Amino acid sequence: MCFVEKVCVLGAGSTKYGKLADSIADITTQASVAAIESAGIDPKEIGASYISNVFGIADKQVHIGPVLMSRLGIPDKPSLTIESACGSGSVSFREAYANIAAGFYDCLIATGVEKVTHTGTEWTTTYFAYCSDFFYEGQAGASFPGLFASMARAYLTEFDATEEDFAAVAVKNHDNGVLNPKAHMQKKITVDDVMNSAVVASPLKLYDCCPFSDGASSVILCSEKFAKAHGGDYIEVTGSGRGGSPAALQGREQMTTIPSTKIASEAAYKMAGITAKDVDFAEVHDCFTIAEVVDTEDLGFFDKGQGIQAIREGRTKLNSDISINPSGGLKSKGHPIGATGIGQVVEVYDQLTGKAGERTVKDAKVGLTHNFGATGASCAVHVFQSV
Amino acid sequence: MSVEEQMIENAKEGKVLTHKCTSCGHLHLSTVYYCQKCGSKGFQDEILEGTGSIATYTIITVPPAGFEKHTPYAFAVLQLDNVKLRISGFMGGIATPDDLPVGTRAKITGFDERGIIIEKQ
Numbered sequence: 479m480c481f482v483e484k485v486c487v488l489g490a491g492s493t494k495y496g497k498l499a500d501s502i503a504d505i506t507t508q509a510s511v512a513a514i515e516s517a518g519i520d521p522k523e524i525g526a527s528y529i530s531n532v533f534g535i536a537d538k539q540v541h542i543g544p545v546l547m548s549r550l551g552i553p554d555k556p557s558l559t560i561e562s563a564c565g566s567g568s569v570s571f572r573e574a575y576a577n578i579a580a581g582f583y584d585c586l587i588a589t590g591v592e593k594v595t596h597t598g599t600e601w602t603t604t605y606f607a608y609c610s611d612f613f614y615e616g617q618a619g620a621s622f623p624g625l626f627a628s629m630a631r632a633y634l635t636e637f638d639a640t641e642e643d644f645a646a647v648a649v650k651n652h653d654n655g656v657l658n659p660k661a662h663m664q665k666k667i668t669v670d671d672v673m674n675s676a677v678v679a680s681p682l683k684l685y686d687c688c689p690f691s692d693g694a695s696s697v698i699l700c701s702e703k704f705a706k707a708h709g710g711d712y713i714e715v716t717g718s719g720r721g722g723s724p725a726a727l728q729g730r731e732q733m734t735t736i737p738s739t740k741i742a743s744e745a746a747y748k749m750a751g752i753t754a755k756d757v758d759f760a761e762v763h764d765c766f767t768i769a770e771v772v773d774t775e776d777l778g779f780f781d782k783g784q785g786i787q788a789i790r791e792g793r794t795k796l797n798s799d800i801s802i803n804p805s806g807g808l809k810s811k812g813h814p815i816g817a818t819g820i821g822q823v824v825e826v827y828d829q830l831t832g833k834a835g836e837r838t839v840k841d842a843k844v845g846l847t848h849n850f851g852a853t854g855a856s857c858a859v860h861v862f863q864s865v
Numbered sequence: 866m867s868v869e870e871q872m873i874e875n876a877k878e879g880k881v882l883t884h885k886c887t888s889c890g891h892l893h894l895s896t897v898y899y900c901q902k903c904g905s906k907g908f909q910d911e912i913l914e915g916t917g918s919i920a921t922y923t924i925i926t927v928p929p930a931g932f933e934k935h936t937p938y939a940f941a942v943l944q945l946d947n948v949k950l951r952i953s954g955f956m957g958g959i960a961t962p963d964d965l966p967v968g969t970r971a972k973i974t975g976f977d978e979r980g981i982i983i984e985k986q
Contacts, residue, residue: 604929613869613896618955618980619925619932620940627923628942635921635967680924680962724901728942728951729894733921 482581484702486712487862489517490827495693495812496662502537502593507549509694509817510589514550517698518710521550524698525583527557528574530566530590531816533605534559537593546589563609564765565851566590567695567819568858574699575718575860584704589696590821592814602690606815609852611726623687623766625727625853627679630768632733634681639771639786641681645672646789647767648685648809654796655806657837662691662812672767686767691812695821711831713845717752717861719745725855736854739776743848743859747778750844750861754778757861758842759801759829761822763850764809773848774802777859801839804829819849819858830864868896876976879915881945881952884908892950913945915973916986920944920951922967924959931978939964941983943971954981 491512493505500508506529514521527543534540543557562569567590574588594602603623607616610625620628633639649669655661667685675684705712721741727733747753754777762777764770771785779800780788788794794802805811805825808818826845828834839845843864850857866874872895875882882895887907891900899906922941925932932938939959944951954973959965970986 599927600930600933603927604931607929613872614953614981615940616929618940618953619928619935619938620923620953621925621927621929623927624923624925624940628921628940631923631967632921676926677924678927680926682923726953727921728953733942 481579483579485575485578485715486700486702486705487697487715487823487827488700488705488708488710488712489513489519489698490696490824491516492660492695492821492824493693494660495691495814497595498593498692502534502539502591503542503545505593505692505694506542506546506589506591509696510546510550510587513587513696513698519585519698519708521552523585524552524555524587526555526586528570528586528588529557529559530570530820531559532561532563532566532592533594536597536605542591562856563851564813564815565819565849565856565858566816567821568847568849568860569720569819569856571819571823571860572718572720572858575715578699578701585698585700587696587698588820589694590817590819591694592816593692595690595692599690614726614728621679623682624679626766626768627682628727629733629772629853630681633768633771636734637783637786642669642673643786643789644686644767644771645669647764647770648672650795651764651803651807651809654804654837655810657835658806658811661806661810662689663810682766688765688808688813691814693812693814693817695817695824697820697823697827712865713827713830714863714865715860716863717746717750719743719749720858722856723854727853734772735782736772736776736850736857738850738854738857739773739848742857743777746859746861752844752861756844757800757846758844759804759839760846760848761803761805761807761825762848764803764807765813767809770802770807777848796837797840804834804837804839819847822847822849823860826862830862871895873976875912876915876973876981879973881913881915881973883911883913883950885911892948894950894952913948917943917945917971919965919967919969919971922956922965924962935979941971943983952981954983955979956983
């Protein structure tokens with residue numbers, strides 16, 4: 479591959495994640511303005527926008543891009559909305575990254591957003607099920623907790639793991655989320671709290687599941703030349719990879735691994751010239767506790783079947799062997815599905831530019847984001863380095 | 866008939882319509898148009914018995930719209946007998962994990978508004 483430009487992240491911003499009263503257009507704009515102010519740029523320097531969103535229709539606003547650009551005072555600038563289920567944010571980031579790397583633009587904004595909580599649990603569950611391979615899964619009553627529960631049962635059958643081990647993932651991520659003022663669930667929990675919470679789709683219980691969240695996150699991407707000329711804190715994107723998996727769980731060789739994560743991370747590591755061992759911290763896609771265990775294995779941080787042992791030994795806690803989800807992850811920070819992949823980049827930007835406060839990963843130089851759609855049918859991984 | 870309609874008609878008879886690649890022999894459910902292994906488009910239809918064992922499953926207690934009256938129920942992945950192929954579907958009457966240990970013998974018995982229906986054998 480031949481790239482014209484090195485790509486940097488020059489600014490980042492988020493709304494709080496949770497149940498938000500403001501409209502989807504409002505929160506999209508709030509996060510975007512926060513990113514623009516963080517970067518210290520003039521909106522007129524932005525060449526185009528990439529918007530990640532899945533269920534805009536639920537808040538009566540699709541085609542959000544032109545609305546955002548109008549509100550930013552740049553209605554003449556183009557925009558593109560990208561849908562890749564829960565992985566929309568990272569895929570949108572990748573498209574923005576590629577456009578700068580190829581030299582089409584010097585400066586872009588990538589904003590992710592979701593506004594669904596007002597539709598209630600039943601309809602959010604129903605809408606999300608449309609992200610599955612519907613003929614085989616959603617049509618047969620599979621919810622997303624149900625699909626990940628099916629992975630969890632396969633993991634419990636195949637490896638030496640218990641439901642309490644999965645619960646420990648939730649406890650760890652809530653510990654981190656308490657330190658994140660933007661998190662949806664800023665609340666410490668115990669393994670007993672998880673085990674005693676209502677069953678959603680056995681063996682997963684309510685506290686094994688991320689919450690339904692509203693929220694928006696935004697980042698400013700630019701060429702290295704632009705970042706240097708501009709001044710201000712920036713980080714470099716050193717690796718970018720995407721991958722795919724069979725859309726339905728039934729089509730996977732193993733139901734305890736997500737092929738797209740392996741494909742995307744191997745591509746991102748290769749481009750960055752690193753291995754999994756060089757990563758100081760990672761924001762991974764922990765939509766359910768089982769997912770984080772599988773992710774840490776598929777990303778190469780632990781051998782297959784050993785992710786659970788790492789959790790037991792506390793090796794993924796903040797400032798241990800490798801800090802996994804210092805933001806609190808989807809589990810505690812929340813999961814506004816179109817925003818999540820961008821929100822992960824916001825966390826990496828804050829961490830590598832010294833803005834993460836109490837949840838700072840000490841001496842971190844290399845951060846990774848991992849975000850997938852559905853049960854990992856689509857995935858993108860990015861590697862970032864401080865400068 | 867579309868590929869989905871063909872799959873549905875076979876499921877109603879307790880069968881699974883599959884596509885066997887004429888180039889490399891790889892077996893797929895019949896909704897696949899090009900071989901996932903070698904990329905070839907040549908397929909031979911093979912109709913299999915919809916019998917097998919439960920590879921994994923979940924019991925859903927917070928359902929999507931339309932499934933309230935069936936709750937709790939299982940969504941299950943069935944490993945078909947004698948082939949490297951799985952298919953998933955809806956299983957009624959499953960309330961606790963004791964009702965459905967992994968490995969339980971099961972078969973496809975139909976198709977309706979709950980998708981492909983699987984029952985214990």
